Amino acid sequence: MLFRKKIDRFCSYCVYAGKLDDETYLCAKRGFVAACHHCRKFKYDPLKRVPKRRKPKDFSEYDELDFSL
Template sequence: MLFRKDMDPRCAYCQRGQQINEREVACVKRGIVAVEHHCRAFKYDPLKRVPPRPAALETERLKEEDFSL
């Protein structure tokens, strides 16, 4: 997921930007922009991307026979 080729560019995970707060990024090229903004100078930095949280395991729906052969 972090290294997909078809991802939407966003300033929030661009090499040229530094996130200031939840809604703004300080871009070297454009100045202060929204996190969802992007430009032609976008360079993906996978270390800035926060992956979605994994789904929680619903243990109340599991039964003992689910774990037997």
């Protein structure tokens, strides 16, 4: 969930951190940090959270008659 109460406190979700590459962030408070780093100045930004993709539906169990009128 995007807006749950207990969230992972990673710099990748922080307001003060900007992404440089996949593993490195530039924090306004701490400088260069790892993506999994966290500190006391953490402030959650829900727009930086990327939700997991859903699995595509499996239509192989249906045949042509199931989709006809």
